[in-house]
Amino acid sequence: MKPAIQIKRVYEKPLKADGCRILANRLWPRGMTKEAVAVEAWAKDLAPSPELRKWYRHDPDRWPDFQKRYLAELKKNDAVNTFLEQYEAEPTITLLYAAQDTEHTHALILQQYLTQQYQHT
Secondary structure, eight states: OOOEEEEEETTSOOOGGGOEEEEOOSSOOTTOOHHHHOOSEEOGGGSOOHHHHHHHTTOGGGHHHHHHHHHHHHHTOHHHHHHHHHHTTOSEEEEEEOOSOSSSOHHHHHHHHHHHHHHTO
């Protein structure tokens, strides 16, 4: 059975239902301690590249282009295969992100991409 992948803002309270909590941000979330974040891993290599993140600037007008560019990065990213192998036995994975905009976050794209990759393995 492949893991169920969900996403959640890092500022929300950790729950048992989160399963394996993985921070999927390039940068550590502002004002958060390691204890408060309560993650098993920090998968910063799965987050958008610094160049893409700076270009995007969480501008909703750039969202369609950002999605395409980030997917292209993920397809070439060796860290994806490492992640898939490392966490395939987990029943639930929660990808944590810090962005305030919950509709235009890289975590949505990453969740969808990883879910598709697990379905093809």
